[in-house]
Amino acid sequence: VSIQLDYVLAMKRVVTVLFVTILAVAGFFYTQSISAADTDFLIYFENSTLALKSQTIERTTYLPLLEIIRHLGLPYTDATNVMTFSIQGQNSRLALTTGSAFISVSDQPILLQNPIRRDNDQWLVPLDFLSQGLSKVAGFEFRYKPGNHRIFAGKVTPAELAMNAQSLGPTTRLTLRLGSAIDVELDKDAGQRRAVLMLRGKPIDPARERLDYKDSLVQSISFDDSGGQPRLVVAYTDDVRDIRVTAAEENRVYFVDFIHDAVSEASLAATAASTSQPAAAAAAAARSNVRPNGLRVIVIDAGHGGIDNGATNSSTLEKDLTLILARRLRAALQSRMGATVILTRESDVKMTSEARAAVANNNQAGLFISLHIGYSPNKAAPGSSIYIMKPNFTGGTPEPAGGRLFFPWYMAYRMSLQTSQAAAAQLQRNLNQALPGWKFPIRTGPIGVLASSTMPAVAIEIGNLNNDVAVKTLSDAEFQTKLASTIAAGIEQFAVSSAGGRPQ
Amino acid sequence: MTARRRIPRHIKIGLITLGILFAITLGMFVDVVGHIQSMVGDKEVEENPFTPAAAPLHSPTDPPMQVKVFFPGTQEDVILSAEDQTIYRSAELANRARQILVKLLEGPKNPELHPSIPKDTKLQEVFIDDVGTAYVDFSNPISANHPGGLQNEQATVYSIVNSLTYNLPEIRLVKILVGGAESETLAGHCLLIPLEMDLSITDIAPPQQEQVKPHAN
Numbered sequence: 001v002s003i004q005l006d007y008v009l010a011m012k013r014v015v016t017v018l019f020v021t022i023l024a025v026a027g028f029f030y031t032q033s034i035s036a037a038d039t040d041f042l043i044y045f046e047n048s049t050l051a052l053k054s055q056t057i058e059r060t061t062y063l064p065l066l067e068i069i070r071h072l073g074l075p076y077t078d079a080t081n082v083m084t085f086s087i088q089g090q091n092s093r094l095a096l097t098t099g100s101a102f103i104s105v106s107d108q109p110i111l112l113q114n115p116i117r118r119d120n121d122q123w124l125v126p127l128d129f130l131s132q133g134l135s136k137v138a139g140f141e142f143r144y145k146p147g148n149h150r151i152f153a154g155k156v157t158p159a160e161l162a163m164n165a166q167s168l169g170p171t172t173r174l175t176l177r178l179g180s181a182i183d184v185e186l187d188k189d190a191g192q193r194r195a196v197l198m199l200r201g202k203p204i205d206p207a208r209e210r211l212d213y214k215d216s217l218v219q220s221i222s223f224d225d226s227g228g229q230p231r232l233v234v235a236y237t238d239d240v241r242d243i244r245v246t247a248a249e250e251n252r253v254y255f256v257d258f259i260h261d262a263v264s265e266a267s268l269a270a271t272a273a274s275t276s277q278p279a280a281a282a283a284a285a286a287r288s289n290v291r292p293n294g295l296r297v298i299v300i301d302a303g304h305g306g307i308d309n310g311a312t313n314s315s316t317l318e319k320d321l322t323l324i325l326a327r328r329l330r331a332a333l334q335s336r337m338g339a340t341v342i343l344t345r346e347s348d349v350k351m352t353s354e355a356r357a358a359v360a361n362n363n364q365a366g367l368f369i370s371l372h373i374g375y376s377p378n379k380a381a382p383g384s385s386i387y388i389m390k391p392n393f394t395g396g397t398p399e400p401a402g403g404r405l406f407f408p409w410y411m412a413y414r415m416s417l418q419t420s421q422a423a424a425a426q427l428q429r430n431l432n433q434a435l436p437g438w439k440f441p442i443r444t445g446p447i448g449v450l451a452s453s454t455m456p457a458v459a460i461e462i463g464n465l466n467n468d469v470a471v472k473t474l475s476d477a478e479f480q481t482k483l484a485s486t487i488a489a490g491i492e493q494f495a496v497s498s499a500g501g502r503p504q
Numbered sequence: 505m506t507a508r509r510r511i512p513r514h515i516k517i518g519l520i521t522l523g524i525l526f527a528i529t530l531g532m533f534v535d536v537v538g539h540i541q542s543m544v545g546d547k548e549v550e551e552n553p554f555t556p557a558a559a560p561l562h563s564p565t566d567p568p569m570q571v572k573v574f575f576p577g578t579q580e581d582v583i584l585s586a587e588d589q590t591i592y593r594s595a596e597l598a599n600r601a602r603q604i605l606v607k608l609l610e611g612p613k614n615p616e617l618h619p620s621i622p623k624d625t626k627l628q629e630v631f632i633d634d635v636g637t638a639y640v641d642f643s644n645p646i647s648a649n650h651p652g653g654l655q656n657e658q659a660t661v662y663s664i665v666n667s668l669t670y671n672l673p674e675i676r677l678v679k680i681l682v683g684g685a686e687s688e689t690l691a692g693h694c695l696l697i698p699l700e701m702d703l704s705i706t707d708i709a710p711p712q713q714e715q716v717k718p719h720a721n
Contacts, residue, residue: 008512015518022525304652308692311652318652353688353695372693375653377618378578385655390702439580443705445658446695448688459693461654 040226043068043142043151044158044203049228054149055124060114062124072138078123085116085123089137096125096133103129105136127151150205150225158205163232164362165213165221168340172217174234174256175362179205181251188243195243197232197256204230217258234258295495297340298333299360301370301449302326303459306350311375311465318373318465319348321474325371325462328480332488337495353448360453367423367491368457370449373474375465382439383464386428388420389413389451390444419456423494427458430490434482438463456498460487561599561606562592569593569600571671573607574706575617576659583659583705584620584666587612597674598630601638604667605630620663622649628684636676637698638668644683650691657691662702669701670708676700 041052041063050071055062065085069076075088086095092106098118102109110133114126125134130142130151140154152158160179165172176184180202187196203225210222219235234256236243242259302322304310310318323345330341342363344356360368374383391414413420424442431440440460450457462483463470473479511519568590577585591603605627611619622645629641650657665678677698681687687696703709 008515011515011518015522018522018525022529304692309652310692311656353692372654375651375656377576377651377656381578382580383653383655387654441581443583443655443658445654445693446697446699447654447693448695449693451695459654465653466651 041149044156045153060126065123065125087137092137094137103133158203161204161206163211167215170260172258176254178252184254186245193236195234199230295366297363297365298367299342299365300326301344301356303372305345308350313465313471316471321373322371328484332484336488337492354452356449357452365455368453370459372461374461379466384440385443385461386424386440387443387447387459388424413451416456423456424458426494427490430486434486561603562594566592566594574663574666575612575620578616582707585707598632601630620660638675638678641681647682647690652691654693657693661694665699
């Protein structure tokens with residue numbers, strides 16, 4: 001009997017615990033779906049910044065009106081008995097009524113997308129009230145990008161910020177690209193393992209609030225201006241010994257290097273000496289004592305990845321072959337030239353063409369090589385080619401207005417079309433010589449990855465996956481090594497010739 | 505033994521409650537999975553279910569017109585070979601473009617050449633604007649069933665671009681749409697922006713007189 005009682009008691013307890021857990025989980029989801037968390041909104045005025053608590057009601061973001069009006073110092077009357085609010089501008093008058101989407105500016109009615117609200121004695125206005133109504137009495141514009149918590153008023157021109165992080169072996173490099181010159185100040189909190197980068201001088205308009213990047217040195221990178229002062233917060237790990245900030249391009253580009261414990265003093269000195277060159281490249285050069293040449297950073301793109309298999313032949317997938325080849329090519333280049341070699345992807349992930357080119361652009365690569373495997377409906381076709389960007393592939397493309405953060409994708413390749421050609425010619429010589437029977441004609445086309453690369457960029461397409469013999473050859477490790485070393489030799493010769501032709 | 509086997513009532517109730525809660529949780533999970541699946545499914549643009557009755561692309565009185573349709577060839581140096589085909593000079597430019605694209609979808613007559621567009625691809629719409637850009641909308645298989653390969657994708661794209669621009673000088677640029685929407689590329693290589701004719705990858709000597717010829721016919 002006592003055994004049975006124990007059993008019953010135990011079951012009771014289990015049931016209770018489970019019940020409570022399920023209730024708690026259900027409650028959690030329930031509350032989440034009802035009230036979205038209030039977020040901090042920032043309005044950047046010319047000389048001041050106003051932080052506001054926004055409220056999300058019926059999927060519309062509302063801001064407290066009174067705080068904005070008081071900050072602007074505009075005279076107002078709040079007639080609670082008739083539920084209207086009016087604001088007096090210099091030569092116009094704005095009136096609004098609770099529950100109505102109509103507002104009147106100097107007796108002209110304007111329809112907003114959402115009604116004005118008055119909840120808990122607080123006037124709440126939807127975001128389009130600022131641009132549709134308030135701008136008329138305040139005398140300046142409000143600019144707002146949907147999905148973001150920043151409003152820029154009047155003549156305030158924020159600096160755009162784009163971030164990219166990349167592991168360069170012993171260091172992790174965070175690259176900041178800014179639309180205009182900004183001062184960056186590093187504030188290190190070694191105890192908390194937190195680096196705070198203060199961005200001073202201008203409001204910042206980040207392309208993304210946080211960077212989804214994590215490695216053995218850096219744990220998270222996020223932008224924060226909730227206090228009115230734009231800053232980047234980077235959480236790093238115990239392995240980081242030093243953090244270096246290097247400015248380039250007249251304070252429009254910053255490199256923030258998180259340096260691993262194991263990096264030697266000599267290579268750090270080399271880094272300090274060559275400010276504009278990536279730290280790891282200098283470190284690698286110091287280690288292997290290779291003569292410096294024109295190419296310090298080479299980015300290799302393994303074509304396709306993730307759900308994009310590329311060309312296939314039964315179980316042989318282009319995305320796998322390109323990744324293997326990219327790794328072999330990296331090894332060949334490192335041992336041959338001592339250059340820093342970065343792959344656009346290290347694993348089986350999908351990337352857009354622009355993201356691939358961005359890896360090369362952000363690391364200031366001297367050469368960008370995209371690896372692909374060919375496929376031809378004709379089984380007997382050799383399938384190989386070397387591609388460079390096709391100049392003027394589209395008619396009458398308008399030239400963009402100046403002052404962009406990035407080169408528009410259809411322009412970037414123009415910077416180095418001739419050097420791309422030279423690189424392709426050199427690779428063609430090496431490949432045709434080392435692989436008799438394989439032909440590598442140079443072709444041009446509107447290739448996505450090449451279009452947005454600012455440096456010499458070449459796509460190499462190797463073999464024909466529709467040919468079973470070629471599939472076997474391409475899967476052979478010995479052939480892969482030979483191919484990689486042939487391409488590496490071509491790159492080295494290109495580097496030497498381009499360094500000779502151009503003063504360093 | 506019998507007393508042991510019989511389960512007490514409150515445990516029975518507990519077990520039933522657990523079972524119900526489990527079923528609810530399972531239901532919620534299935535619901536969430538369904539949501540995710542439908543979100544993924546939404547990305548694929550459905551083909552227009554309201555297909556209008558196929559209007560004839562030319563009238564019986566339209567005179568025949570010789571065109572060159574481009575297909576991937578077997579020669580090594582050129583990516584595309586031209587094949588002579590006959591369409592009818594319909595009054596509407598878009599209908600002439602449609603006829604050429606239908607020939608392209610049907611594939612080459614010459615067994616040495618290869619079809620350039622994956623099987624099951626349908627031509628959905630052709631629209632030509634005032635400045636000579638043709639918007640050509642194919643169904644999803646043109647991208648989903650494309651076997652890949654940089655040169656092969658270039659062959660597909662330019663078989664469409666060249667076949668239209670070469671035969672119809674009014675068309676200056678061709679913008680390819682996939683399943684009614686813009687797509688960055690077909691198979692991950694070639695940008696699908698408005699493209700102009702490129703005869704350097706074909707076995708046809710370029711320039712002017714050739715471009716005028718179809719007009720003179």
